[in-house]
Amino acid sequence: MDLLEYQVKEWFAKIGIPVLPSQRIDHPTDLKRLKIRYPIVLKSQIHAGERAKAGGVRFVETTIDAIAAAQSIFNLPILGQLPEVLLAEAKYDIEQEFYLAVVLDTAVCRPVLLGCTEADDIDWESASEKMQHVVVEQEFSPFYARRLALKMELQGALMQSVSTVVEKMYQLFVEKDLDLVEINPLGVSPSGQVMALNGNIRVNERAIGRHPDITEMATKILNRYTSSETIRNLSDWDVVEMHGKIAILGNGAGSIMATLDLVVNSGGKPGVCVNLRHASVTETSPTTFRSRLEKALKNLATDKSIQVILINFLGSIPQGTEVSEVIGNFVENSTSELKPYTIRSNSSKNRREGYFPRLVVRLAGSEFDTTRKDIAALKTLTDTSIVVSENLDDAVAEAVRLARSTVYRRF
Numbered sequence: 001m002d003l004l005e006y007q008v009k010e011w012f013a014k015i016g017i018p019v020l021p022s023q024r025i026d027h028p029t030d031l032k033r034l035k036i037r038y039p040i041v042l043k044s045q046i047h048a049g050e051r052a053k054a055g056g057v058r059f060v061e062t063t064i065d066a067i068a069a070a071q072s073i074f075n076l077p078i079l080g081q082l083p084e085v086l087l088a089e090a091k092y093d094i095e096q097e098f099y100l101a102v103v104l105d106t107a108v109c110r111p112v113l114l115g116c117t118e119a120d121d122i123d124w125e126s127a128s129e130k131m132q133h134v135v136v137e138q139e140f141s142p143f144y145a146r147r148l149a150l151k152m153e154l155q156g157a158l159m160q161s162v163s164t165v166v167e168k169m170y171q172l173f174v175e176k177d178l179d180l181v182e183i184n185p186l187g188v189s190p191s192g193q194v195m196a197l198n199g200n201i202r203v204n205e206r207a208i209g210r211h212p213d214i215t216e217m218a219t220k221i222l223n224r225y226t227s228s229e230t231i232r233n234l235s236d237w238d239v240v241e242m243h244g245k246i247a248i249l250g251n252g253a254g255s256i257m258a259t260l261d262l263v264v265n266s267g268g269k270p271g272v273c274v275n276l277r278h279a280s281v282t283e284t285s286p287t288t289f290r291s292r293l294e295k296a297l298k299n300l301a302t303d304k305s306i307q308v309i310l311i312n313f314l315g316s317i318p319q320g321t322e323v324s325e326v327i328g329n330f331v332e333n334s335t336s337e338l339k340p341y342t343i344r345s346n347s348s349k350n351r352r353e354g355y356f357p358r359l360v361v362r363l364a365g366s367e368f369d370t371t372r373k374d375i376a377a378l379k380t381l382t383d384t385s386i387v388v389s390e391n392l393d394d395a396v397a398e399a400v401r402l403a404r405s406t407v408y409r410r411f
Contacts, residue, residue, distance in 0.1 A: 001202070001203040001205055001208065001214075001218055002047055002200065002201070002202050002203075003200075003201045003202075003203070003217075004045045004046075004047070004085065005043060005045055005087055005198060005199065006022065006024050006045055006085060006087045007201075007217070008199040008200065008201045009022060009087075009196070009199065011172060011176070011201060012168075012172075012196050012199060015168050015171060015172045015175075016168050017165055017168045017169065017172075017183075017196050018165075018193075018194060018195050018196060019195065019196050020089050020090045020092055020195060020197070021035075021036050021089070021090045022036070022087055022088060022089040022090070023035055023036055023087075023088045023089075024085055024086075024087065024088075025042070025070060025085065025086040025087065025088050026084075026085060028067045028070040028071045028074065029067070031063055031066045031067050031070055031088065032063060032067070034063070034066070034088060036088060036089070036090050037090065038060070038061050038062060038063075038066075039059060039060065039061040039091045040059075040060060040066065040088050040089060040090060040091060041057060041058070041059050041060075041088075041089050041090075041091055042057070042058045042059075042060060042066065042069050042070055042073060042086050042087070042088055043056065043057050043086060043087045043088075043089065044056030044057070044073050044076065044078060044083040044086060045083050045084070045085040045086060045087055046078055046079075046081040046082075046083050047081065048078050048079040048081055050078070050079075051078060054076070054078045054079075055072075055073070055076055056073055056076060056078050056083070058072075058073065059091065066088070070086055073086055074086065092187055092189065092195055092197060093189055093190060094185075094187040094188065094189065094197075095188055095189060095190045096117075096187070096188035097118070097119035097185035097186065097187055097188070097197075098115065098116065098117055098119055098152070098162065098183075098185060098186040098188070099114070099115065099116040099117075099118065099119040099131075099182075099183070099184050099185060099186070100113075100114065100115050100162070100165065100166060100169065100182070100183045100184075100186050101113075101114040101115075101169075101180065101181065101182040101183070101184075102114070102166070102169045102170050102173045102178075102180070102181045102182075103179070103180050103181075103182075104178075104179050104180070104204075105135070108135060110135050110136055110137060111135075111136045111140075111170065111173060112133050112134070112135050112136065113133065113134040113135075113136065113144060113145065113148045113166060113170070114131055114132070114133050114148075115131070115132045115133075115148045115149070115151070115152045115162075115166070116130050116131045116132065116152070117130070117152055117153070118130060119184050119185030119186070132148060132151040132152050133148075134147050134148045134151065136170070140170055140174075142163065142167055144166075144170075145162075145163040145164075145166035145167045145170070146159070146163045148163075148166055149162045149163045149166070157192055158188065158192060158194075161192070161193075161194045162186070162194065165183070165186065165194060165196070169181045169183070172201075176201075176203065176207075176211060176214065177203070177204050177207030177210060177211065178201060178202060178203055178204060179202045179203070179204045180200065180201065180202035181199070181200075181201055182199055182200040182201070183196045183197075183198070183199045184198055184199070184200070185197050185198065203218075242269075242270045242271055242272065242273065243269075243271065243305070244263075244268065244269025244270045244271040244403075245268075245269055245271055245305065245306065245307040245308060245403045246263055246268050246269060246270055246271055246306075246307070246308045246309075246310055246399050246400070246403050247270075247271045247272045247273070247274070247300045247303070247306045247308070247309045247310065247357070248260060248263070248270055248271075248272075248273040248274070248310050248312065249274050249276060249293070249296055249297075249300075249309065249310070249311045249312070249313075250273075250274070250275055250276065250277075250311075250312045250313065251275070251276050251277045251289070251313050251314060252275065252277050252314065253275055253277075255312055255314055256273050256274075256275050256312075258392075259273075259310065259312045259392065259396065260273055262392065262393065262396040263310070263396055263399065263400060266396050266397055266400045267400055268396070268399065268400035268403055269403070271303075271305060271306050272300060272303070272306065274296050274300075276289060276292045276293055276296060277289075289322075290322050290326055293323070293326050294326055294329075294330070297309070297326070297327070297330045298330065300357070301330075301356065301357055306357050307357055307358065307402070307403050308357055308358045308359075308360060308399045308402050308403045309357050309358070309359050309360070310360045310362070310395065310396065310399040311359070311360065311361045311362065312362045312392060312395065313361075313362070313363050313364070313368075314364050314365070321371065323363070323368075323371055323375070324371045324374035324375050327359070327361070327375055327378065327386070328374070328375075328378055331378050331379070331380055331386075356380050358380075358386075358387070358399075358402045359380070359386040359387065360386075360387040360388075360389070360395050360398050360399040360402065361375055361386060361387065361388045361389070361395070362388075362389050362390065362391070362392050362394075362395035363375075363388070363390065364390060364392070365390075368390075372388045372390065375388050376388040387399075387402075
């Protein structure tokens with residue numbers, strides 16, 4: 001999870017990394033109550049680079065100009081993204097610019113300190129020639145930060161200032177379980193004062209649940225960019241929101257993607273895709289595979305856009321024997337819990353029935369022989385059997401056929 005610039009600078013300020021006076025702008029009229037002295041810079045807050053080249057960064061000197069510029073930036077899409085927030089920041093005179101970062105190197109499984117005396121438009125193809133690095137091999141100490149500054153050929157007060165910033169970056173990196181803390185650029189004024197002018201923070205997704213403040217932030221991001229009520233209800237797990245008629249449940253990212261590709265290649269339209277292997281990175285209370293399956297089925301069945309639920313489980317399910325029990329309980333309880341709908345099929349006239357999506361279940365492995373028989377024997381409230389298969393291609397073909405042959409409409 002990447003933070004926006006204004007969030008990054010809030011964290012920088014709390015940890016002691018120097019940042020400019022700034023103010024969050026939610027609406028152009030907020031600039032009438034600006035607490036920063038002009039001239040200022042207005043920055044679009046989006047997860048995309050090249051803001052300045054696209055017109056998402058504007059320098060202004062009066063309130064009237066600032067409001068006009070803010071209105072323009074709010075309506076300026078950059079790589080398909082429109083900002084919901086702007087950052088107003090004081091202007092800063094720069095004499096030098098540096099690049100600094102603390103990053104998790106997965107190859108050596110250690111944090112690495114990075115520093116370069118060039119910033120902003122770094123040519124990453126040749127960066128290895130200019131980028132200095134220090135691997136934090138043992139418990140961190142100021143020695144590592146000073147070593148990086150020396151490798152960058154900094155001296156005197158500037159070396160000490162940059163070293164202090166690197167120490168604070170590493171402290172933040174550890175405290176928040178981050179994958180990346182980056183300052184690009186770290187500006188140096190003519191008087192030698194250093195200032196983090198822009199930054200990037202990437203949170204390790206598996207660590208989000210350990211930090212209540214980050215969990216709250218992640219939940220707000222999820223709700224903001226999610227249009228489907230079903231997705232919001234299933235925000236406890238890895239969910240991909242699509243707009244087709246076939247929902248996909250799986251117990252691994254690989255099996256989900258493979259199933260999705262097969263559905264598309266067979267001419268079907270995937271809908272919500274849910275990976276039940278893990279609880280969400282924002283989920284703090286413990287969950288089980290059974291509880292996630294129960295909740296997923298219940299929520300998908302109330303989504304009027306879903307006509308078929310395609311379940312693809314491999315043999316690594318922690319509670320494989322419980323799958324048939326969960327599906328059986330779901331079918332039994334659906335009559336009283338789900339709202340009535342009309343079903344129209346190619347072979348029958350309109351009739352008033354309880355809304356219920358068709359179920360196609362693929363369980364791979366001989367250990368599921370009994371489970372497959374139990375599920376195949378179940379009858380839904382529309383008195384139709386649940387399609388059960390051990391072969392994924394057959395299951396996908398049946399799901400696509402059912403999605404084409406049945407149209408659900410509210411009566």
